[in-house]
Amino acid sequence: MVIHPVFNLTMKHIVIIGNGISGVTAARHIRKNSDYQITIISSETRHFFSRTALMYVYMGHLKFEHTKPYEDFFWKKNRIDLVFDHVVKVNAERQQVDLKSGNTLHYDALVIASGSRSNKFGWPGQDLVGVQGLYSYNDLVLMEGNTKAIKHAVLVGGGLIGIEMAEMLLTRGIRVTFLVREPEFWSSVLPMEEARLITNHIRSHHVDLKLTTELREIISDHEGKVKAVKTEKNEIIECQFVGLAVGVSPNIEFLSDSGIRTNNGVLVDSYLQTNIPNVYAIGDCVERTYQLPGRKNIEQVWYTGRMMGEVVAQTICGTPSKYEPGPWFNSAKFLDIEYQTYGTVSNVLSPAEDDFYWEHHGQKKAIHFVWNKDSKKFLGVNTFGIRLRHEYFDRWLRQKKDIQFVIAHLQEANFDPEFFERHENEIANAFYQKYPSFKAA
Amino acid sequence: MKILKITGLLLFVAGFFVFNASFFWADYRLTENAVKKSIHDEQKQALFLTEASAILDRPVSSNFEFIHYVSEIFETINEKQLTKYAITEDELDRLAKLSEATFSIANVDSVFRTSNETSSFKNKVFKDFGGSLESRTFSSPEELHTELKNVSAKVRDYAIINRAGFDRYAQKDIKYSLAKASAESPVRNNPLLYLLLTFGLCIIGAALYILPKIKESKGIKNNNIFFHPMKNVGWLGILTGTWLIVFYVILYFFPEYMTNWIIMVDPISEMLNGHEAGRFFLYGFIYTLCILVMGVRMIIHYRHSKYQIFRTLSVMFFQTAFAFLIPEFLIRLNKPYFDFKNIWPLDYSFFFDFRLDQLRESGALGIFMLGWGIALIIIAVPVFVYFFGKRWYCSWVCGCGGLAETLGDPYRQLSDKSLKAWKIERWMVHGVLAFAIVMTAAVLYTYWTKSSWFLIVDSYSLREVYGSFIGAAFAGVIGTGFYPLMGNRVWCRFGCPLAAYLGLIQRFKSRFRITTNGGQCISCGNCSTYCEMGIDVRWYAQRGQNIVRSSCVGCGVCSAVCPRGVLNLEVKDEEGRFGKPILIGNNNAKLDV
Incomplete structure (x- = not known):
């Protein structure tokens, strides 16, 4: 049985943690449907940008400012307050979030849209200089520095971020060796025929694609920088950069003492509400407690984040709505x-x-x-x-x-x-x- | 492959260097023949030859020096004529004394007798400019004197130099003509060789630079564009923009300096139309070459898209055949110069008196041309825009569009996408359209009534202002010169009155729109960045709304650069064209946000 959340009619201040597509979509829809005070907190960038477009900045197709879907005046015009700060703690009992700057924000409803972080699976050397994932704006800046004037890069993990990183590096004339665990590229998702088509295409771009190959360790030079990688097959590949693209997981560490229930992600019901009333979670950081046929409980995709933002705004603005995405x-x-x-x-x-x-x-x-x-x-x-x-x-x-x-x-x-x-x-x-x-x- | 590219670049730079150097590479020897060829009035010819004796038949080593001498000659002549023909204080006094309270123009004959040349001239001009004083009564001798002085001032300002000297229009033409006839240069001795060393080297160089790209895989390759000094307003872009601006300023306002370049294409002009080349023949020649060479680049760059290939072939064809070859052949056949694809008000002089007269005097063909031009305006524009959108013209046929889509393609990402730019654009482009309409109405009013005063302005000044500020400065100098600074469609977006007209129809009555694909947009911004018209395409795409914008020229590049297959140029029923935003995929969301 579904119990509809009860709404406090004096509710005024909506605080959203995270200015990605989920948080920003929620804010925009809340603004359209209400006069509530809206604050978005992010420590990544001052303004919303399209995460999926970071690769184009590195490749010189776009400048960073082109990845911002709204001009900077948009936020003020729509009375959406932006706070460039980092949430260190959520205090659900007192309905407040503590910020790194020492400031505290009181909320009437909280939307957690804190996204993901890149996975690391405990490989020796995974924290060396020159080893990184690609998810955030900071990662992009890091990658710009890490790949300056290098000759050879190794990528680990055969998914969408891996292929993006390969494409990025190729535009800088860097040789790419790509370690993929599966027998064909992305064959954990794609049927064999398609996986083979993509595998051949990647190779036609002169990427050294090593299938059924896993990383064993990353080897350091005397300065703590990456010098080579060793595969499970004991092959040593010299390189000056290692891209770890082995998936992402919900970015929820800061919630550990908050009383908000989490597993791999923030646990939510079909209204995207957590165990605590008026605290919601949307986007990459969410783990659904209920099943949707044919779908995983954690879906880290642009579109699902956006749709959750749309739905949670309805709920917060007085029209309780379930998250029911249509066909995938x-x-x-x-x-x-x-x-x-x-x-x-x-x-x-x-x-x-x-x-x-x-x-x-x-x-x-x-x-x-x-x-x-x-x-x-x-x-x-x-x-x-x-x-x-x-x-x-x-x-x-x-x-x-x-x-x-x-x-x-x-x-x-x-x-x-x-x-x-x-x-x-x-x-x-x-x-x-x-x-x-x-x-x- | 890399060696080919570098060789190409070096050849291009060499050709470009020779071209620029040849601008300075000539001696100028003024001959009597050249003067006779350039100045048709015999009296003025004689005056000029007298004053020019110092440099006649003597070589002058640069165009700057030569033009300087010629300008000095004009000034000397003008000053002498002003002194000679100026109405003196004494003459005015005599005239005043002869007059009673009521002025009679007949008195002029007593002061300026027609027996000698000077006095006869003064007699005529005084009557021309003082005619309105006839029979006027003055309350005091001072008042009469002031009026007479006014006439004398008008004579000085408007009559003496125009009739007995060289006004600025005449100077312009004569300077150009003298410079061209007097040039003695390696280019003149061997124009074909220099044609090869300039355009030839540039074309071969460009080909070597461009063609190897065909070996890369098909698909969007915008790599490193924003790191490139040419394509991101770096030093090379600023240099290129500066060069283009200087080129256009010389072409439109100081053609007398560029005669050596024009001499180079004389043989081609003679081959095509039977006459020696003028500045606009040179311009048309360069323009067409740019569209052809950079068109090949465009096709290679977007060769995964048949839409882009066909569109580029189309602009290459219309430029070469309609804008360049056919008009030249018409001249060879002694018919009026006519570009069958140029449409008023882009072709702002279409209704000017000299062109209407020329068409009317050219028999059935002339009348056909007149009818054709008018049919393009009132039938072709609305009908084709209704069925295809304004792209049928702007990115498939138009010459300005053709250059923008080929030579300008590397700069498309530089257009300003801000809301502010859009506001400025709407005021400017529609302002120019209104200006073009008023100017044309005034010109036609003058054509029919022979009265130059239209409502509150003089139609001749109006058309001159339009011609130099819009036709030359905006469309030419800024339109192309600003490619590397503000993108390749500055003119089309902010200035072209025809684009404004096409756009109004596209916005309100057309089947054309850009559709978005459900909920697939990831807001990456490639579409907006590569929109040469500065449309924030993403704004619509990310909310699932059709893009119906008057400025869209339908180049199709937004659709080409979209990594997720979200955008498509479509023509279909008008219904639903202005659809509400809808993002597919979510059951419980209201989406008109």
Whole structure:
């Protein structure tokens, strides 16, 4: 049974910890729906920036100021107070947060949106100079310094941050060796076909991609700087930089004595409320205590953070709303290959599922459909080098369309620019060739 | 590959160096023939030759010195003529004495007899400028005297130099013509060789620099742009901008100094239109080369996108055929110069008297051209913008757009995206449109009524102000000179009256919009940064709202640089074009924030 939170009508001051996409979305929506006093605290940067764009600053595509989605006057104009400080402690009982500067802020409702931090798994040498992850603005500054005039870098961990770091380093003419535990790149998430496509693409950019390879230790020179890494296979690779891109975990250490319940992340109910009334958590730092079908309890993605911000604002402003994201979607770019996914495509098919994979010969394009074997219900799609319309796939997934419908209507869902080569007929023909029974039906 | 690039760069720099050096590389020897060719009035010819005797047939070693001498000659002549023809105090007194309380213009004949040349001149100009005094009654001799002095001042300011000397317009033309006819330079002796050593080297160099990029993988490669001294207003960008500004100032305001460059393209001009080259032939030649060479670069840079390839081929074609070759062939055939894709009010002189007269005198073709030009304004613009958006012109056909999209592409990220810039832009661009309309109305009013006074202004001054401040200074000097400083669309965004007109239709009545893909935006800012028109594309993309902006030229680069496939240029039903923001993916959120 769901008990709706009770609201204190005199509630005035909303304090948000963290100025990432989650916290800022919450603030914007609270402002639209109320006159509450809003304060955002961050010790990372004074103003909100797009974390996903940090790589472009390093690569010289953008300047840092270009990553700010709102001009600096926006905050004052919308009466959102920004505090550039670090939260050292939350005192839930007295409804206040203690800041590093010694200041204290009283809140009527608190939103924890403190994000993640990069994982380190206790490797020897992981704290040497020249070893780092990439998550925050500080990491970017650090990486700028750590990679000055170096020749060779080693990256550990085959995920989205790893491939970003590889792309970044390549633009500086730095040789990259990439250690990936899985048999193909990101095959913990992508089915083998796609993983192989990306693996080949990475190699075509002259990255020395070492698959099924794990890090054993990082070796120091006499100044405490990284000199080389040693793999589990005892191979020694000389390098002047090590990028640790082995995932992130909720950044919640500062909550340890607060009375707010945490596990790996801050534990929240379906209203994104913690065990303490009027204390909410959103974004990367959240661990849901309830299940959503086909989804993990910690989801560290831009979009989920944004959606939680939207929902928590409704709740705080008097319309209690559950966090119920629609069908899963995500996107990324692997060097030159754009990737989008809608619905659920697991790396390994379940026995109840069937799939169809199409890859273009010559161009780096592919598409992968998954559906339920019995009901024919369409479950998800991965697409590479072909843009698809989110709106259409979201609708089809909600309406539980079958796979034939999706194949037949694929043309409408194409989102590529004008004059781009279209492949829907080719895909449909290949599909019917493999599954002739669908054609009859 | 790296060696090719460096070789290319060196060749380009060498060619560019020779081009700049050739600006200074000539002796000037003034001949009687040159004077006769440049000054058509025989009396003035004689005057000039008398004063020029000191430098006649003697080499002068630089264009600056030569122009300086010629200017001095003009000044001397003008001063002499002013002294000679000025109405003296004594003459005024005599005239005043002859007059009673009521002035009679006939008295002028008594003071200035037509028997000698000087006096005859004075007689004529006094009547021209003092005609309005006829039969006027004055309350005192002082008042009459003041009026007569006013006439004398007008004669001095407006008549003597215009009629007996050289006014600034005449000086400009003659200086240019004399400098071109008098130049003795290696370029004149061998224009083709210098064409090869300048443009030839630059083209080969650019090709070697650009072509190797084809070996890189396809896709967006904006690496290191903001670290580049050329592309982030570094020293190279400032230098390039300065050079361009100086070039345009010389081209528009001091063409007499650049004759050596023009001599270089004489053979090409003669081949195409049968006449020697003028400054705007040189300009058109360079302009077209830039679009072609940098067009190849653009195509290589964006070769993963067919939209970009076709669009670039289109601007290359329209520049080469419509703006450059066809008008030159028309001249060869003795027809009016006409650029079939240039549209008023960008083509602000379309309704000027001399052009209307020329078209009217050119038979059926002239009338067709007139009709074509008007049809472009009232039919093609609204219809095509309705179906395709203003991009059909601005980024597929237009010459200014063509240069911006090719030569200017490396600078697109420098446009200002702030809200303030947008406000300034709206006032400025619509202000210029209003100015263009008023100026044209005035010019047409004068054309029909023969009266130069339109409401509160003189239509001739109005069009002169428009021509030099908007046509030359804004569109040329700032429009292109500011590429490396403020991005490649400064003119199109802040100044082009046609863009304003196209934009109004695009904003209010068009099927064109940029759509956003559900909730996929990550606010990275690539779209806004690479929007040459300074539209904050991300503002719309991150809230899932269609981008419907009058300034959007539909270049498609926002869509190309988006790493998540969020943006797409689309034409479809008008309904839903101004849709509310919607981010897909969340069940319990109200999203019109």
